[in-house]
Amino acid sequence: MAVAAAAKVQEVREITRIERIGAHSHIRGLGLNDSLEARNVSQGMVGQMSARRAAGIVLQMVKEGRIAGRAVLLAGQPGTGKTAIANALASSLGADTPFTSMAGSEIFSLEMSKTEALTQAIRKSIGVRIKEESEIIEGEVVEVQIERPATGEGNKVGKLILKTTDMETVYDLGGKMIDSILKEKVQSGDVITIDKATGKITRLGRSFTRARDYDATGQQTRFVQCPEGELQKRKEVVHTVTLHEIDVINSRTHGFLALFSGDTGEIKPEVREQINGKVAEWREEGKAEIIPGVLFIDEVHMLDIECFSYLNRALENEMAPIVMMATNRGVTRIRGTNYKSPHGIPLDLLDRLIIVPTTPYEEKELKEILSIRCEEEDCQLSDDALTVLTKIALETSLRYGIQLITTSSLISRKRKAPEVEVEDIKRAYELFFDEGRSVQFLKEYQQEFMFNESSVSDDADMDIN
């Protein structure tokens, strides 16, 4: 009994893990019309018209793919939608164009040098579309069995039974494969193909024999014939790999496994040179096509002077991607020096950037964003509550306003109300301090906290570096 209950809890967790709501999960695109003009509210984006239009032009530049090594800087106060614009750009790029997102602080690692980390990020943002013969499994799913060990720990085991009109085979699934099968929600009756080398699953549709299983199938459900002949075929498939992936495959003998374990380490420059030569050769033969992507570096002021000077040079390479950076700093110290510079970026690099400013949201826009977030977080707000919440967001910050949505909704649920009312927002506002009130509180009760003797004068040292 207890075991069954535990299993159930596990299952619920499994599902929520896949569909969680992130800070930017309401964003589906840049919300532009065909002439790249920003629509006021579209695809989850609100306001910031000129910045979005600029991003649209960058998108056009990426899609044409002719210009290499341009850099764009999104500059604006915290909570003005810089990361949102970058995410929107990523989702409008399409699946084949590589988009690498990293935070400036990510490159500081003990395992590889800063420039190596940057090089890897840059090479992750260049795709190569290549035709390759690959082993494909194509068939109709008879059954998916995924079992967790009774203790709840250890590896999951899974089996997948596939068939064609002529044969049937049982496959063992590895951990990665189980995850992607759960993610793709593969179920019996689906006709799928699996790339044996990469494990990529493509859903072709549902088998005709299952057409009458459900009354309510989605509009998009496509019905296909069960495949014939052998389950495993060799097929020529076109796929996109990044330069970094090719580097890793060639960097050691059992290379491509390292991609899964994430243990890639540093890659020798000779290997990279060799790959560049090979890719250029493929390109001349018409075997491969280069797809330059986008590298997004958030919090770019966290990079130091060495990284900036490296970027200067890296951007001049004709294989360089479009680099997008975002920062919320004004004139500040460049990390690793004592010089001050706008956005914490040296002037020579700034000169190579095109700068897109984002501006604080107006009250109307805040209201729109909050109502989009309410929908995303599945909370019902009354009109009054939304107005109050907008006021709060205007006076404190948009992020704090968004934090109050789910918290106040939980409060309203406690009193079994269908909607969130003003009083719920008030209650949440009292329970959770925003940054301003917290500072106020600290100022008043400073004396009673620990280590209060230390002066606040070494504020400057707490800044970066």
Next chain:
Amino acid sequence: MDDRWFECVKSAEKSALVQGNTKKVHYHFENGREMVEEYNLDTNVLSRRAWKINNEMGGEGDWDIEVGDPMPAGLKASNDLISEDANSPFITRRVTKRNLEWRIRNLPYPVDIYSVTADEEGRCITVRTSNKKYFKKIDVPELRRCKLLPEQDKITFNHKFNTLIITYAKPTELVEMEKAIYEMVKEVQPQRMASGCPDVNECKPS
């Protein structure tokens, strides 16, 4: 007899090694492909032939076993993705003096379930099961190299110990070609170790 394959083998860069009663021959073809053959010196019959798979992306390629037992699963790098269940059918090839043989192991169904036909159009031998559990198109590279089509009356099959054994009688053209190639293989001098030992295994490290 078509000469293309013969010429190909003739012009390939060859090196050989003798270990016990097997002679291992490595071929480096002009188009960059690599092949390894193992001959039993007692019977002069091929016991193993494998092709190196050249990966387009680079990196260390695997071996594609054409004749002989497949590589044991433990030696293969598993990539934690998807693989056939251990109890699922797998095919191995064997060559004897007069026949080409295939053994499909882990097939538990009785013999009357199977049908093995020569598919002239697809230049292969097709195995079907009437219970729709197994299906396989078997490519016959030897026939392809001789530019011959598979013939139905050369095929026989039986079922024993969970295994379907398919036998295809070698056509005379193939026998002659293999003889000619073996004459060539005989001429390849086995490499000696630096110490002059003819066999790697006989060398006793001091």
